[in-house]
Amino acid sequence: MTAPAPAARAADTEQASPAGANWLRIGDEHYSAGRNDDAIAAYQCGLAAIAAAPAGSVPVETISELHSRLGNACMVRGDVEAAAVNYRAALRLVPELTSCWCNLGNIHVQTGRPQEAIAFYLQALKLNPAHWASRTNLVQALMATKQFVIAKALLQELAGERPQDSAIQHQLGKACFELDEVPSAIECFERALALNPRDADSLYWIGGIRQNLGEIEAAQKAYAQAAQIQPLIRRPAIKSPADFRVLALYAPFGGNTPTEYLFKHANYETDTLALFEQNSYDAEVFKQGVHVVVNLISDVDQAVAMLPLAADLAARLGKPIINDPRKIQRTTRDEVAERLAGIPDCRIPKILRQQAGTELSVEQLQAAFPLASSILARPVGTHGGDDFEKLDHVAELAAYLAQPAETDRYFIEYADYRSPDGYFRKYRFIFVDDQVLPYHLAIGNDWKVHHVNTDMANQKWMQNEEAAFLNDPGLVFNAAHFQALRAIQQRIGLEYFGIDCGLDTSGDLLVFEVNASMLVHDDNKQFPYKDPAVRRIKSAFDAMLAKFAGIGAA
Missing domain, CATH: 3.30.470.20 (ATP-grasp fold, B domain)
Structure with missing residues (x-):
């Protein structure tokens, strides 16, 4: 989310009480110089001085402006509750403050309430239809609430007004992707790159889309270019300063822990480092400012080549680590079944792994699962229902085994778990x-x-x-x-x-x-x-x- 939208300076500040006007000026000087805590103190002093002045002696515009500026400073600090209180106080005095409506929308997005944020952005645009921050932030809220058709229409309007804005093209690419308009999405990301050749985010998106399409060589090229420009993908905290910093290790071509929700709306900053087998990584560079490492590479069958690299880097980083890659290496389906065997009141179905290029007979399989009524089969590295079959009869087993094992595949003992009601x-x-x-x-x-x-x-x-x-x-x-x-x-x-x-x-x-x-x-x-x-x-x-x-x- 963007920084707080600036409030317009009141036209008649010179008519304000000297104390209020002076504290407003002092607060602005501190804020502009990055001394946010001092700015907050100055704005609070100004409001206290006005509260002590005779009623009606200070123009409401001045009081509203102090509240608005204090709200901005609180946003920078990360105190969104105090920011919201001050924005609302400003609007009670001067309801026409477009920036305050916009910033209230920003607060609702940051605190996980994007649907409620939309109403605030629309109120801002009712006052000023051309307000750019409200329009672009409205897009973010629409995207967060999956209103992609409306978001796309608004982005096309914005792109028409500012055709050289690469960020708009990038957002339009995301909207098209969510609408399953994949070719248009790629075109938008490529336009964003043409406008800003250092747009690593668009390259990462292109890499992800190409990977989903099975265009591995093109995906690898895009990922490599993105990593050269921006090896770390930064997700800022919702407060400033952040409580701490996380370094997340990620493999673009391996299975990873999904963290889109887990890392969202956090008080900590997250840097995600994409790892590539052919690259080397200087731990001294990447550990600067990092408090904890999270290894996201989670599927050993998909990322068998990447986990040793991640394990080596994690060890050299010397930071506390969540899900050490060395532990992940011991979580294939067959090894998990072995490690969990013997737990009381717990049934762990037997698992047999067939190596690619080897042959397996029906008799060997039946001998491995002598009590199984059925056998489940799936290629390694797959989850959900992808290529997942239940083989109930000898003929089905024979037909499946007759298919060449182009990749390793798992055979799993089927255990009946139908409830008494049939479900x-x-x-x-x-x-x-x-x-x-x-x-x-x-x-x-x-x-x-x-x-x-x-x-x-x-x-x-x-x-x-x-x-x-x-x-x-x-x-x-x-x-x-x-x-x-x-x-x-x-x-x-x-x-x-x-x-x-x-x-x-x-x-x-x-x-x-x-x-x-x-x-x-x-x-x-x-x-x-x-x-x-x-x-x-x-x-x-x-x-x-x-x-x-x-x-x-x-």
């Missing part, structure tokens, strides 16, 4: 430091259950059951189950990761998947009851980072 239930917990927090429940009528592919959006009883689980997991999981979850947390040894699990027909905890790649997001318009659980995870994540950074409670 399948898959639960997700997120482990954060020493906490085990519920994230969601997916209920479906097929063994392959994923929240987005269920009918939960249309079934109130399913939503009620999920809400009950999120509010009190003890309604489903007993003390023995929680002891098993704690044992899993201890054996895996990561600070942040997730588990997808269920209850088998014997009532034991059934483990489907354990890794640090699981998504946590706040896009829950259809399921607003999920918000408290999601916020608890975010709060625990922030507190964990603060603890590792040596700061205390976030």
